[in-house]
Amino acid sequence: MSILVYIDIANGKIKKAAHEVISYGADLSAATGDPLIGVAIGSCQDKLEELGSYGLTEVIHLGKEIEQNAPTEADAWAISALASEMKAKTLLFSHSLSGKLLAPLTAASLKAGIVTGVVSQPELNNGFSVKKSVFSGKAFAKIAIKTDVRVLTINPNSYPVKQGSGNATVSTKAYGTAQSRIRTIKAEKTSGAMSLTEAEIVVSAGRGLKGPENWGMVEELAGELNAALACSRPVADAHWRPHHEHVGQTGIAIAPNLYVAIGISGAIQHLAGVNRSKVIVVINKDPEAPFFKAADYGIVGDAFEVIPQLTAALKKVKAS
Amino acid sequence: MKILVCISKTPDTTAKIAFTDNNTKFDTTGVQWIVNPWDEWFALVRAIELKEADPTVTVHLLTVGEADADPIIRKALALGGDEAIRINASPTESQFVAHQIAAIVKDGNYDLVLTGKETIDHNGSSVGGLVAGETALPFISLATKLVRQGSTLTITREIEGGQESCEVEIPVVVSAQKGMAEARIPNMRGIMAARTKPLKVVEPVDTTEYTATLQFELPAPKSGVKLIAPDQVQELVRLLHEEAKVI
Numbered sequence: 039m040s041i042l043v044y045i046d047i048a049n050g051k052i053k054k055a056a057h058e059v060i061s062y063g064a065d066l067s068a069a070t071g072d073p074l075i076g077v078a079i080g081s082c083q084d085k086l087e088e089l090g091s092y093g094l095t096e097v098i099h100l101g102k103e104i105e106q107n108a109p110t111e112a113d114a115w116a117i118s119a120l121a122s123e124m125k126a127k128t129l130l131f132s133h134s135l136s137g138k139l140l141a142p143l144t145a146a147s148l149k150a151g152i153v154t155g156v157v158s159q160p161e162l163n164n165g166f167s168v169k170k171s172v173f174s175g176k177a178f179a180k181i182a183i184k185t186d187v188r189v190l191t192i193n194p195n196s197y198p199v200k201q202g203s204g205n206a207t208v209s210t211k212a213y214g215t216a217q218s219r220i221r222t223i224k225a226e227k228t229s230g231a232m233s234l235t236e237a238e239i240v241v242s243a244g245r246g247l248k249g250p251e252n253w254g255m256v257e258e259l260a261g262e263l264n265a266a267l268a269c270s271r272p273v274a275d276a277h278w279r280p281h282h283e284h285v286g287q288t289g290i291a292i293a294p295n296l297y298v299a300i301g302i303s304g305a306i307q308h309l310a311g312v313n314r315s316k317v318i319v320v321i322n323k324d325p326e327a328p329f330f331k332a333a334d335y336g337i338v339g340d341a342f343e344v345i346p347q348l349t350a351a352l353k354k355v356k357a358s
Numbered sequence: 359m360k361i362l363v364c365i366s367k368t369p370d371t372t373a374k375i376a377f378t379d380n381n382t383k384f385d386t387t388g389v390q391w392i393v394n395p396w397d398e399w400f401a402l403v404r405a406i407e408l409k410e411a412d413p414t415v416t417v418h419l420l421t422v423g424e425a426d427a428d429p430i431i432r433k434a435l436a437l438g439g440d441e442a443i444r445i446n447a448s449p450t451e452s453q454f455v456a457h458q459i460a461a462i463v464k465d466g467n468y469d470l471v472l473t474g475k476e477t478i479d480h481n482g483s484s485v486g487g488l489v490a491g492e493t494a495l496p497f498i499s500l501a502t503k504l505v506r507q508g509s510t511l512t513i514t515r516e517i518e519g520g521q522e523s524c525e526v527e528i529p530v531v532v533s534a535q536k537g538m539a540e541a542r543i544p545n546m547r548g549i550m551a552a553r554t555k556p557l558k559v560v561e562p563v564d565t566t567e568y569t570a571t572l573q574f575e576l577p578a579p580k581s582g583v584k585l586i587a588p589d590q591v592q593e594l595v596r597l598l599h600e601e602a603k604v605i
Contacts, residue, residue: 048517048518048519049518049519053518107517107520107522108515108517108518108522111490111496111497114491133483134518135499135500135516135517135518136518138475138483138484138487138499138500139487139497139499139500141484141487142452142456142483142484142485142486142487142488142490142491142497143487143488143490143491143497144491145453145484145487145488145491146456146487146488146489146490146491146492147491150568151451151453151568151569152452152453152482152484152488152568152569153569154452154481154482154483154484155481155482155483167572169575170481171481172479172480172481172574173369173375173478173479173481174478174479174481175577176375176576176577177375177377177574177575177576177577178574178575178576178577179571179572179573179574179575180571180572180573180574180575181451181569181570181571181572182569182570182571182572183568183569184566184567184568184569184570185568185569218496219496219526219527220496220498220524220525220526221524221525221526222522222523222524223512223523223524223525224522224523225517225520225521225522225523226520226521226522227519227520228519228520228521233518233519238604239604239605263605281536281537282516284536287371287395287478288371288395288396288399288478288536289536291481295604296598296602296604296605306371306372307371307372310371310478313577314577316602316604317598317602317604318580319594319598320583330583330585331580331583332580333580333583334580334583334584334602335583335584335585335586335594335597335598335602336583336584336585336586337585337586337587337588337591337594338585338588339587339588340588343588344588344591347589347591348591348594348595351591351592351594351595352595352605354592355592355595355599
């Protein structure tokens, strides 16, 4: 009757998304009385014991002979086998790259009902129902899960991380001999780029910047805010910026604490990808730009003047 | 090689999102329907490209939907593909849709099953993986590139902080995203040809209900923008720090 939470590890580090999912699991465990158990796969430089501070008491570490860059189907088989053995009722993943691979494969194998992109704790008074993001962030749906075993993926930046104290007990288990049918040839890292979906602050720019040569000031502002960089679709389509920076309905959906949009008019497709941001700042010289309606703070002004001033003002605050 | 491209009918990207019947149903009033962009732009176009490179490839389109999905199936056929299958049922949940697709995959001996990375209405990102799990085929999620050499596919997928290229033997299930292909516009010849391409309607296989959508809700509206003069950027910094507490 336990809750099994998958601990997202990338490049040997425990991801922030894992802390969110553990916090979610700890609250669910408190509400249901079901024990919370974490499963980690492969090598990890961070100390798994320290996940105890997020409310995880037990971690099962599946050791692995072959090192890998990212999760594989064999990981899903190992998680499913563990879940069956433990009679886990609820499996939690992050709605991240790893969760999008592992959660549906695990749900298929366990014949579990699956809800992805979950944004809040389930209602338990009449069965089990959860709220998920739908219509690209423009609405939520409450979905009842009717199966005995349930698989959830939790939207990044949706659930608050709660950190206290305590240590988790870590036990090691064999991973099993199953091997993925997919052979890795090579992996390339995008150097230095911060994960857009996990970033707490995102600075984004659009066509108002006039050309890729003007991104220097955007990068400086992002650097000052320790923010990830994003862009609008026309900018990615024109190859001013790489496609992986495109946020919006047909790009990446994000929900940072702060989203700063520079020279982006705010088409409905763009808003769909960013409207779950907690605070939105819009800088645009057109006072009629639709983005101002979705913003918390706005500056009607020329980005080429405002952005360097804003960067300077942030520097000054930091220095003082 | 036989390719099955799974497509969904979704509201247009600019559609107004509203609900009726005590927020239990999507309000379709005035909504334009389109092929889910992730399915059309990336999965379907890449399948058509593979056929263009090798005419022995067959491309079948599949959707789970009622008769009102036929116009978007014809629209997809106008881009390319040999024939389409519609499973005559409302696509109520991801497990239901995946069961229906899996039945067709098993029956049709497909070598490559392509889906978009998610639909823009349900945002599930789960049908591809569920189909792979149920048919016991390998699954590659969030693919940005797919190259075929005989029965071997070389696929690039997005991973944390970068990308990975890998090899797999067909049959396989792949979910496609940006990078896989460039969106196309159907030409007149394609539109004319689509009218006479076979569209087979099959009844759904029996399955249990895994999940049920109870109700929808809209996010709380923003309270209104606070405008700051362009020469007062230090005030914005102060508000973000003291009022919004995000920096």
